[in-house]
Amino acid sequence: MRASQQDFENALNQVKLLKKDPGNEVKLRLYALYKQATDGPCNMPKPGMLDFVNKAKWDAWNALGSLPKETARQNYVDLVSSLSSSSEAPSQGKRGADEKARESKDILVTSEDGITKITFNRPTKKNAITSQMYRDIILALKNASTDNTVMAVFTGTGDYYCSGNDLTNFTSATGGIEEAASNGAVLLRDFVNSFIDFPKPLVAVVNGPAVGISVTLLGLFDGVFASDRATFHTPFSQLGQSPEACSSYTFPKMMGSAKAAEMLLFGKKLTAREAWAQGLVTEVFPENTFETEVWTRLKTYAKLPPNAMRISKELIRKNEKEKLYAVNAEECTTLQARWLSEECMNAIMSFVSRKSKL
Ligand SMILES: CCCCCCCCCCC/C=C/C(=O)SCCNC(=O)CCNC(=O)[C@H](O)C(C)(C)COP(=O)(O)OP(=O)(O)OC[C@H]1O[C@@H](n2cnc3c(N)ncnc32)[C@H](O)[C@@H]1OP(=O)(O)O
Secondary structure, three states, X not given: OOOOHHHHHHHHHHHHHOOOOOOHHHHHHHHHHHHHHHHXXXXXXXXXXXXXXXXXXXXXXXXXXXXXXXXHHHHHHHHHHHHHHHHHOOOOOOOOOOXXXXXXXXXXXXXXXXXXXXXXXXXXXXXXXXXXXXXXXXXXXXXXXXXXXXXXXXXXXXXXXXXXXXXXXXXXXXXXXXXXXXHHHHHHHHHHHHHHOOOOOEEEEEOOOEEOHHHHHHHHOOEEEEEOOOEEEOOOOOOOOOOOOOHHHHHHHHHOHHHHHHHHOOOOOEEHHHHHHOOOOOEEEOHHHHHHHHHHHHHHHOOOOHHHXXXXXXXXXXXXHHHHHHHHHHHHHHHHHHHOOHHHHHHHHHHHOOOOOO
């Protein structure tokens, strides 16, 4: 839900009431988001190099580029509410730019060397994404879009990159199935929009097999580095479901309709090299040197001028944005109906109730 004028005013009042003095970095983010929300993109003349205070303010505001006023307002409200809750929980450590930053159980978020690393961290379930993990990722991307890191990188703990949506999300939801489907569609739309909106380079380090939504999202990434052990599988028809994360648009555009249908309709699982040949993967690395090679590469990329990368990304993506929002909305409406279908319910029940393989 977008922040209303009232939310914004409440946030402004709350800043005055915050008991805990936020650090300079947070103050600068608050300043920049406030200016962007009220005045739009940075219109302040660039201060001289020795005018440190105004230069820091200018840098923070200018780094927001053409972030829409509405989004800046929302980010401001979210930042204030996260500060308010952390002031109520004094045991939480201070957030620094180049240190391990935020942690939740199943999604790890760290910032180091200018990179926000977001890790699917549920290896016993092959990193399947729960409802809470969707929400954690939305928040992590929102924070990373305005902090001082240069890019965001997704990866997985253990042998899998991610096994897609946790198929028990619906069976464990409280309330009726229709309500769960409706809530699921809203959550999914917000989740995918947070990838469409992410302003900095977005990279996936695909350390192992990827299934479902973790594959379809890759069409919204700027770089996909895969181990040669990775596979890419979207078994939507088998699950009685339909594609999401704008893949009904990005996949045919990227690989042509025949190859997109092979994945999205017939559920063909691709090897890393096949995915590379279809343009879904940027580069494939041998498993034994994968981590070292990829992270060395990413650290080099993270030293490139951040504003240039952000502006170039905006140029590459901006003509597609409205289309992507529309595709996302339509896919979510379609899925909401699919989740209530017999085909889908049967598929989910058969996964949930499958016998032990022993
Ligand atoms: C209130 C509403 C909330 C809604 C939330 C929003 C909804 C957004 C939905 C977006 C649409 C997304 C679609 C998709 O992503 S479709 C793809 C879904 N994923 C799958 O179909 C994969 C299912 N899993 C498997 O096929 C196999 O587990 C896999 C091939 C991945 C691995 O097989 P393997 O034999 O190697 O390992 P296990 O099967 O023994 O798995 C180990 C344990 O992990 C559990 N597991 C794995 N994947 C999932 C999953 N996707 N969901 C839930 N659990 C998963 C598996 O059950 C094992 O658990 P146990 O050890 O406890 O048995």
